[in-house]
Amino acid sequence: MPDKLxxxxxxxxxxxxxxxxxxxxxxxxxxxxxxxxxxxxxxxGRSIAKGDGCAVVESVKAASDIxxxxxxxxxxxxxxxxxxxxxINKDPESSGWFFKLRLDDPTAIGGLMSKADxxxxxxxx
Amino acid sequence: xxxxxxYDMPVQYEGIIAEHLACRNGAALFDVSHMGQAEFLDAQxxxxxxxxxxxxxxxxxxxxxxxxxxxxxIIDDLMVANLGDRFQLVLNASRKEIxxxxxxxxxxxxxxxxxxxxxxxQGPRAAELLDEAAGLTxxxxxxxxxxxxxxxxxxxxxxxxxxxxxxxxxxxxEKLAExxxxxxxxxxxxxxxxxxxxxxGLCLYGNDIDETTNPIAANLAFAIGKxxxxxxxxxxxxxxxxxxxxxxxxxxxxxxxxxxxxxxxxTAIRAAGETAWPIGRVTSxxxxxxxxxxxxxxxxxxxxxxAGTPLDxxxxxxxxxxxxxxLPFIPHHYVR
Numbered sequence: 001m002p003d004k005l006x007x008x009x010x011x012x013x014x015x016x017x018x019x020x021x022x023x024x025x026x027x028x029x030x031x032x033x034x035x036x037x038x039x040x041x042x043x044x045g046r047s048i049a050k051g052d053g054c055a056v057v058e059s060v061k062a063a064s065d066i067x068x069x070x071x072x073x074x075x076x077x078x079x080x081x082x083x084x085x086x087x088i089n090k091d092p093e094s095s096g097w098f099f100k101l102r103l104d105d106p107t108a109i110g111g112l113m114s115k116a117d118x119x120x121x122x123x124x125x
Numbered sequence: 126x127x128x129x130x131x132y133d134m135p136v137q138y139e140g141i142i143a144e145h146l147a148c149r150n151g152a153a154l155f156d157v158s159h160m161g162q163a164e165f166l167d168a169q170x171x172x173x174x175x176x177x178x179x180x181x182x183x184x185x186x187x188x189x190x191x192x193x194x195x196x197x198x199i200i201d202d203l204m205v206a207n208l209g210d211r212f213q214l215v216l217n218a219s220r221k222e223i224x225x226x227x228x229x230x231x232x233x234x235x236x237x238x239x240x241x242x243x244x245x246x247q248g249p250r251a252a253e254l255l256d257e258a259a260g261l262t263x264x265x266x267x268x269x270x271x272x273x274x275x276x277x278x279x280x281x282x283x284x285x286x287x288x289x290x291x292x293x294x295x296x297x298x299e300k301l302a303e304x305x306x307x308x309x310x311x312x313x314x315x316x317x318x319x320x321x322x323x324x325x326g327l328c329l330y331g332n333d334i335d336e337t338t339n340p341i342a343a344n345l346a347f348a349i350g351k352x353x354x355x356x357x358x359x360x361x362x363x364x365x366x367x368x369x370x371x372x373x374x375x376x377x378x379x380x381x382x383x384x385x386x387x388x389x390x391x392t393a394i395r396a397a398g399e400t401a402w403p404i405g406r407v408t409s410x411x412x413x414x415x416x417x418x419x420x421x422x423x424x425x426x427x428x429x430x431x432a433g434t435p436l437d438x439x440x441x442x443x444x445x446x447x448x449x450x451x452l453p454f455i456p457h458h459y460v461r
Contacts, residue, residue, distance in 0.1 A: 034136075034137055034140060034141055034316065035140050035141050035142040035143075035414075037385055037387070037412040037419075038384075038385040038386045038387065038412065038419075040386070040441075056441065058385075058386060058387055058412065059141075060141040060142060060145075060316060060320055060387075060411055060412050060414065061136060061137075061141060061316050061319075061411075062389075063387070063389065085385070
């Protein structure tokens, strides 16, 4: 699999050769949110634009919006985290993925960070 | 850590759910030193500002009461303990300056105790961990030593569980906390404190009650002493009496919510299935770890306040079904 890319909003995405991007939140994000108890995901077929609020995560203490890192159409969402939201805390960057997006333009990845750059960014927070 | 009422407060240590369950099943330790502490001598003068029977409060006993303004609104909710030679107050952190100014303005001589810390040891194992105070009953107060530290201990708290609130000199607080942690208490933060008090159906000042809320609408009529209801001779008493003699326009109720999405403070409440104007609003809402379900406190129009009434909560533009539920959400476990 290709390397993950990261946003300043603490999301990760991994773009497959099929042009599908798998999207989730980072370990730093789940740690900051605390115990996640509810997640609302975009339905397959929904078209979303970069920067749109497209999912909601609720921890015991607060609700947080998840913003689309790139534009595209939702291909699939992850029923496992709806069933068991704590999976996002346990395994945020793998089985705790949120949804897959068929990207409008898989080459439009400007502004996203590498793992190393994201880790540096987190250290500055 | 988060800023809260001018203090840097821990939201969580291990995690809110783990800390919450530690309190329900064992013993949790909260640092609540941000709470205001003060003392006074003159119960007669103090009684003129609260609906509680303070003159009748026996030595060694504590009582929950309210500071009420001229309009019958709640300035603060607080604890008063009779320590024999003086009365001790525990005030909300965000309200302590306002309370002290109000008391002084009405001629009550109160001494603030800014150098006192306060720890809360809460949970079914609390009495085992603080066996020095195991003889107290719910709402009893005493002065004892814990590991050589002079403490004011009351058997009370803000979780619905058995437990103690333990005041001591600020410079002894760290040693006291370490003593209680070494005995097996689990450190818990503000997050668990909020979810615990909400499950216990206890009001949070600033969310569920404020200067515009009267004690009757907030289900706090129990804080009005029997003797005080004879003459209602406290500030705002005429208006609190009026509220008590009439059905309030709105009432604070508990709400169980379907699904898993919490309805936070501010969420509009509608009559079930209606799209009309809201009939109420959530004042506190969270995901209840003990119930594994979302719960809320909110004010609804009185004709929607009966237990079992179906409601819709409008979360992110969608109506989520809820039901008015008797409080507390989980039974209190006080040792009486």
